[in-house]
Amino acid sequence: MTGVSPEWPAFAREIDATLAVQSQYVLYGNLRDHFLVRPGGGSPALRSLRDLLWQVLEPSGYQTLLCYDPVDGLMVHPQEPDALDAATRLLGGKPGNQPPSLARLRADLTAFGRPQEAGETPVRGAFVIDYASRLVVSPEQLDPAERDFFLFCLKSSRTALPLFQPGTVRPGPLYNPVVWLVDGERDLPSWLTAGNELIRAISVPSPDFGDRQATARLLAGSFPGGRPDPEVCDAFAEQAEGLALRQMVDVTRLARDRGLGFTQLPDAVRTYKLGVLDNPWRRGFLRERIREGETSVPGRIVGQDAAVTKTLDILKRAALGLSGAQAAQSSSRPRGVLFFAGPTGVGKTELAKTVAALVFGDESAYLRFDMSEFSAEHAGDRLIGAPPGYVGHEAGGELTNAVRQQPFRVVLFDEIEKAHPRILDKFLQVLEDGRLTDGRGTTTHFSECVLIFTSNLGMVGSEVRPGMPYELIERTIKAAIGDHFTRVLGRPELLNRLGDNIVVFDFVGAEAAGRIFELQLANILRAVSDQHGLEVLVKEPARSTLREWCTADLEKGGRGIGAALESLLVNPLARALFERPPGRHGPVTVTGMRRDGPTVTLELA
Incomplete structure (x- = not known):
């Protein structure tokens, strides 16, 4: 018969149920928490672990709880006359006040585990060793004194005898257990617990x-x-x-x-x-800014109306706090998740910057990771920091440090398919739980971030070509992404977390290419004016010729147009300006262009 209510935590019920067969316990996990109990089925209350252990043991006839830690030494719980008297009888004398040490702890454990003499009134008690992870530097590299101590504990676990106590709810036999409180299951020497059926390791879970x-x-x-x-x-x-x-x-x-x-x-x-x-997501003007983005963003991300519309829809959902609303519990997940896929040079990275400026009013809230730099498994340490004992452990991770410093930001993971598959598991945790724990044990929360992944999946070796209907491009690319995550990587669960947040970009068409050309040309001319106070005009037919040259090959999208402008206009313009006499003022007018192999010459007026 047990005195423990079924409303106690599961690990407490496990201890109570096994007192007849376990001489020692190793508790690890969420030890420093409060624990919810409902004594006798009544009103719930929160208890510390020490109070909980005592309330588990007391109904079974236990009279005292001896608690040792490396700072304060040995103490008695509860601090009441009956418990103090029971501790004195159990130890064969009053608990001493000597400074804590392994030698002192061994002496106390020796007294605690001594056989009770004939005619002596039996005493039930438990011995808790708190902060046991800090008793030694390394559990697998013990000095002789440490080895001898744990060898003593190993022998004690096997030689201890259960105790009968007539007249109690549970007359016996029950052990007087030693309870180790450790951070992790491996914080004690492996040979102490491995294969030892008398020592029971019990995880103390986080609250559900x-x-x-x-x-x-x-x-x-x-x-x-x-x-x-x-x-x-x-x-x-x-x-x-x-x-x-x-x-x-x-x-x-x-x-x-x-x-x-x-x-x-x-x-x-x-x-x-x-x-x-301050919470940027709750600022009154955010809705208005996103609404204005329906007009301004297409002017910046040219020719991608479908991608822009879907992105803004997801941002609206994020601003209203409705991301993942279909799930029973979704509040800690990232505010928004976007997976940008499609041809290169069509505005995926530019749209990520635009999202940062739109939501947080600052493009500096945009953080980019080139995932081609994370193709090796160990490269994941850069994101969350090296494990304890490795070089750079104290520095933490680039990702976790940045998000803790600025929790409201857009995080871009560029070309995600190039990352090592084991690194993708970290993203699975972020997408599901909205948090990551770095190598120092510090938790970083991503609940206020927008996470954006970009990918060129589906563009190599597929039938996707410029000029295809957008619906067919979208369907083909989504199928390629699904195949990659499911069959190639074996990570279908990551694809499931992305859900319908895959945003497919179209190829840059001829009309969009002309608009991109004009925007980038205007940027070049403005840069010359800002830096050199010089007005440059590109007149017909030079403008039409330049446009035709720069938009002839759209395989590389807007990035290709920019590269062509740099080669066909910026280079010859820089050459011409170098030859211009110093101090000469007045506008420079480009009236024509000549191409002699790779060399372009401007005709200036």
Whole structure:
């Protein structure tokens, strides 16, 4: 029979159920959190791990909990006369106050595990070793004293005997267990736990949505009114995805400190996660700016009306907080996700910059990673930082550092198909959970970012050609992307996370090419005017000739037009300006152009 309610956390129920067969436990994971309990099926409450362990053990006749850590040494829990008396009888004397050390810990464990003498009143207790991950520098490279200590613990786990205690709810036999609290399962020597059926490793998980939901309703009582709408509590629980219950308590404290009500907890969660108060997504003028973008963006991204329209639709969805609204819990995912695919040089990167300027009012909010630089598996360390013990570990990752510094930004991953498949797994975590943990153990949240991936998939070895109907181009490229992620990479789940956010760009047509030519020509002439105070005019028929030359081959899109302008106009213009006498003023007029092989000569007036 057990005294533990089925409403206790699962790991606590596992400890209670196995006290008759385990002499030691290794608890790892979410140890520093609060834990939600409903004693006797009553009102829920939050308890620390130490309090929870005691409330698990006490109903089974345990009388004291001895707690050791490398800072404070040995303490008794709870600090009550009965527990202190039980600890004295269990140890064969009062707990000492010597400085903590492995030698002192071994002495305490020796006293704790001593056989009880005939006629001695049996005492049930447990011995908790906190911060056990910090007892040694390396669990696999022990010095002689450390090795001897853990060898003693190994032998103790096998020689310990369960204890009978008549007159209790569970008269026995139950062990007086040693409980190790560690950060990770491998923080103790492997030979201590491997193959040792008397030591049980138990993971303490992070809270699930149900835990966060119950905690939100519990914390509602600390705000005026006391019983907010359950929908508000559920929204708080969704916003708190990735947070511990202890952090939810901190969020409510922050909210009260900022004078926020319970309904404003999403703002408090964002402030807690990101460390910023201002939220660009909630600025009143954002809707108007996106609406104006329906007119201004097509003038900047020429000939891509379908791609621009779909991109703006996704931005509208992001601005309203409706990205992933079809999912039960989606609040921590990125604000927007876009996958730009299609021919090279058609405006994919330019549209990413435009999105940054449109939403955040600043192109510097745009961060680009060339994924061709991440073709090796170890290159992923650049994104999130090297693991502990490796060179550069302290520096963190380029991606995680940048997003923590500025959580509201557009992140562009250019030519994503060139990244190593293992690196793509990191994107899967970002798309699903909206967060990444770097090599230093620091969590970075992407919930306010727009993530943009670009790709040329479907352009090589396919039937896609200029002049094809856009619908056919879109269908063919999407099929190629699906085949790449599913069959080539074996990552269909990543494709599923992208959903219908794949935006396919069209080839640059003749009409769009003419407009791109005029825009880029105007940029060149403006640059000459700004830097040299010189007006350059390109008159007919030179203008028509230049346009014809620059738009003859549209395979490389707008980038190809720009390269042609540089070769056919900028180079000969620079040569002509070098030959121009210093101090000569007045406009320079290009009236004609001559082409002699690769060399172009301008006729100037």
